[in-house]
Amino acid sequence: MIRHPEIKPSPNGARAGARSRQSKQATVRRGCRGYLDIKTAKMHIDNLSRNLVQHPDRFDVIVSSNLFGDVLAISVRRSRGALGLAPSASLNPERKYASLFEPVHGSAPDIFGKGIANPIAQAWAGAMMLDHLGQAGAAKENVSAIAKLLAARDAPKTPDLGGNAKTQDVAKVLVEQFI
Numbered sequence: 001m002i003r004h005p006e007i008k009p010s011p012n013g014a015r016a017g018a019r020s021r022q023s024k025q026a027t028v029r030r031g032c033r034g035y036l037d038i039k040t041a042k043m044h045i046d047n048l049s050r051n052l053v054q055h056p057d058r059f060d061v062i063v064s065s066n067l068f069g070d071v072l073a074i075s076v077r078r079s080r081g082a083l084g085l086a087p088s089a090s091l092n093p094e095r096k097y098a099s100l101f102e103p104v105h106g107s108a109p110d111i112f113g114k115g116i117a118n119p120i121a122q123a124w125a126g127a128m129m130l131d132h133l134g135q136a137g138a139a140k141e142n143v144s145a146i147a148k149l150l151a152a153r154d155a156p157k158t159p160d161l162g163g164n165a166k167t168q169d170v171a172k173v174l175v176e177q178f179i
Contacts, residue, residue, distance in 0.1 A: 084118025145177035
């Protein structure tokens with residue numbers, strides 16, 4: 001679960017274009033305006049990756065390009081496992097264009113058709129979408145159902161969490177948490 005919402009790092013690697021980097025940094029500053037308890041930090045991707053692996057509890061939101069997001073996803077997966085738990089969002093803060101909400105792993109083509117994908121990241125991405133659309137209550141219910149599922153000792157777990165449950169098994173229990 002999210003523990004420290006006060007740190008919102010923005011990776012800032014040398015290969016990122018100056019215009020994109022400035023736009024991203026301006027977006028982060030605008031988003032944090034009025035929230036004095038939010039701390040931001042700019043980090044190079046290698047430093048952020050190391051800190052994310054060593055101290056994942058220090059991070060709530062990471063703003064990055066798609067390329068750096070992929071690098072970070074791989075770093076976390078290799079150190080913590082359970083990539084199937086991580087949601088992501090590609091937001092259009094001005095809401096002029098559509099935003100995209102999906103698991104960090106995307107479509108996970110390497111496990112397509114095997115029935116072993118963890119549906120939790122997709123459910124969490126759905127909660128993020130609901131929140132973005134102004135449905136904070138529904139988003140909170142979604143996250144609460146995820147928390148209940150993860151806390152239950154006897155809940156089915158997909159292989160990424162060390163279990164042998166199928167996607168449908170976990171999804172069924174997750175849906176039951178809503179009822």
